[in-house]
Every structure is written in C-alpha cells, then in structure tokens.
Amino acid sequence: MPKHLLALQEFTKEELLDFVYRAITLKNEKAEGIIHQHLVGKTVALIFEKPSTRTRVSFESAMYGLGGQVIFLSNRDTQLARSEPLKDMARVMDRYVDGMVVRTFGQNVVDELSQYSSVPVINALTDLHHPCQVLSDVMTVIEKKGDLDNLHVAWVGDGNNMANSWIQAAAKLGFSLTLACPEGYDPDPEIFSSCSEVASKPITLVRDPKEAVKGADVINVDVWASMGQEEEQDERLEIFKEYQVNADLMKLAPADAIVMHCLPAHREEEITEEVLESEQSVVWDQAENKMHIHAAILEIMLTKE
Incomplete structure (x- = not known):
C-alpha cells in the first residue's frame, strides 16, 4: 500500500476496499459499544488552507475516537502563507507528528509535502482530487x-x-x-x-x-x-x-x-x-x-x- 494517500489512482482495488470495509467494521463496532484505541500515542496535524466544517470535525472525531491526538493548523497558523518552502515544512512537521492531513488548493502542495515527508500525507481535498470524500x-x-x-x-x-x-x-x-x-x-x-x-x-x-x-x-x-x-x-x-x-x-x-x-x-x-x-x-x-x-x-x- 502507498505510504501517502494523494489520489485514488495510486491504490489497487483491494487496497481501496480495505479502507471501505474497515470503515464499515469500525462503524458497526462503535454502534455496539466496541471502542478501539489503536492510535494511542499518535498525533496527526490537520493543515487546512481551505476551511471545512465536516472535514475537520470528522477527522478530529475519528482521531480522538481511536485514542490519538490532533493539532489543527489553519492557513494563518503555518508558514505556507509566508512562502516557506514545502520541503522545509515537510521535514520539520514529520519530526513532530505521525501524519499530516492536508486540505489545500493545488495538488502540488500535497505532492511535494509527501515527497519530503517520512510520515503519511493524506489529501483531505485539493482542486484536483477529493479521495477521502x-x-x-x-x-x-x-x-x-x-x-x-x-x-x-x-x-x-x-x-x-x-x-x-x-x-x-x-x-x-x-x-x-x-x-x-x-x-x-x-x-x-x-x-x-x-x-x-x-x-x-x-x-x-x-x-x-x-x-x-x-x-x-x-x-x-x-x-x-x-x-x-x-x-x-x-x-x-x-x-x-x-x-x-x-x-x-x-x-x-x-x-x-x-x-x-x-x-x-x-x-x-x-x-x-x-x-x-x-x-x-x-x-x-x-x-x-x-x-x-x-x-x-x-x-x-x-x-x-
């Protein structure tokens, strides 16, 4: 399975269905009161140049529900607005967090972040792709x-x-x-x-x-x-x-x-x-x-x- 989730095309049919059927299992088990804590000790950064109510809340709720932690960063909270090179940002962030969920404009942003990041980069929306949705x-x-x-x-x-x-x-x-x-x-x-x-x-x-x-x-x-x-x-x-x-x-x-x-x-x-x-x-x-x-x-x- 690819290290990063940038576009659906990069995954096999079986890998895509793994996401879907695991989600169905987690949904059903949550309804039965079964709580998983598989992400205890993990932290993910939500880096949102584009705001979103549903995407932010659903990712935060999902991460907290699995025992992990979330750091939310809007456009004003990062150096993206001040033109820090993406490769610099990637190599700093991957020292702090276990994954980056990025919602932005250009696909080039998530592509370059993934190129330099040692932790998973997840595309939460670009102008070209919306794979998680x-x-x-x-x-x-x-x-x-x-x-x-x-x-x-x-x-x-x-x-x-x-x-x-x-x-x-x-x-x-x-x-x-x-x-x-x-x-x-x-x-x-x-x-x-x-x-x-x-x-x-x-x-x-x-x-x-x-x-x-x-x-x-x-x-x-x-x-x-x-x-x-x-x-x-x-x-x-x-x-x-x-x-x-x-x-x-x-x-x-x-x-x-x-x-x-x-x-x-x-x-x-x-x-x-x-x-x-x-x-x-x-x-x-x-x-x-x-x-x-x-x-x-x-x-x-x-x-x-």
Whole structure:
C-alpha cells in the first residue's frame, strides 16, 4: 500500500476496499459499544488552507475516537502563507507528528509535502482530487446498494475534483459511471482519458443530465461554484441551471435510485429542497460516513509498517 494517500489512482482495488470495509467494521463496532484505541500515542496535524466544517470535525472525531491526538493548523497558523518552502515544512512537521492531513488548493502542495515527508500525507481535498470524500461515498453506496459490480453511477454538474475522484474510483472498483457536465466544465482530461482506457465498465461523458440519470442506481451532485470560484457564481448559475437535480429529473431514474451530495448544499440551486429531503436522499448517512472512513484511513495509514 502507498505510504501517502494523494489520489485514488495510486491504490489497487483491494487496497481501496480495505479502507471501505474497515470503515464499515469500525462503524458497526462503535454502534455496539466496541471502542478501539489503536492510535494511542499518535498525533496527526490537520493543515487546512481551505476551511471545512465536516472535514475537520470528522477527522478530529475519528482521531480522538481511536485514542490519538490532533493539532489543527489553519492557513494563518503555518508558514505556507509566508512562502516557506514545502520541503522545509515537510521535514520539520514529520519530526513532530505521525501524519499530516492536508486540505489545500493545488495538488502540488500535497505532492511535494509527501515527497519530503517520512510520515503519511493524506489529501483531505485539493482542486484536483477529493479521495477521502469519494471513499466515504463509496462506503455509503455499498451500505445502500451492496456489490458495486453491477451498479451505474451518475454525476450531474461540474467536472470538479469530486468528479475526478469518482472517475478514478470507477476505473479501480469496476462500476459504470456517466458524467453530465456542461461544455467547458469537463473533468480533468488526462484523468478521464487514462481511467477510461483501463476501466472494465464504461466511463462516459455526456452533456444532457437526463441521459446520465436514466438507469442510474446512484445520482451524485455537488455545488456549481466551489471554494475559490466565488467570482464565477453568477455566470455558473446561468450555465448550470439545466443541471439541477430536481423531482422532474429524478422521475427519469429508477424509483430506488439514491441521491448523494457531499455538502454543503445550496438548496434550489444544484439540488432542490424536495429531493434533498426525500426518501431517496442519503446525504446524512453519507456525511456520517466521512467520520468512519477517516477513522479507517488514519488507522491503516498510521499503523502500517
């Protein structure tokens, strides 16, 4: 297994499923009152250039739940804002902590930190990848739908970091994926091309969201303007207005299809209140599962030899 978790593509199918099934085990055992303390004496640094409520709380809760300690560092708390070389930061931090969880803008940040760090670097989000989130989403899909092999997943909206990681997950785990994105807002072309070439099931890019959801067991949606794209908000609202996941769109999908959103949701923009609060929505279980997948990731990455 790789030393660092930077992108899903770097892991085998078996390694990715190890994270997922360990998370399911930890979740079930926690519900039974079984508490693990596998990370006693371990400390992880959460280095967040991009703020997040769910990601921070879920990682902290996971680490504390396994007996470990957390040091949270926002942008103002590190030398990143003052242009300290990343290689210097990596070689100092790995003397202090047993792992770094990094939420930042450029993928180059986590790549360079991992190059110089002797402890695991875990990508909690970059503009290119969002591997931990998609692992928790895959966990939710398995809980709700069972075996992945015969599932068809739809992505509706921006071809962003979430879409990129879903493409990598599809290629590695063997489910079919259809992405509906407006022209000019496609997923990363290199990721799409390389994953499509090796995938056992089709990974397809279309323009019409109606085409994407037909026959879909899972329908994924995300905000239209991510953090750092606030200046594009009005333009994106106009471009993406046909990509809203609403009751009319859901009528084209199977009645037992589930709807996922990694949150925060902008109700009545990318998803309607009606759909978000419907019986088909699994977003609250999805949100909870971030904590369990983070526990599994931390346990595996910080204790493996």
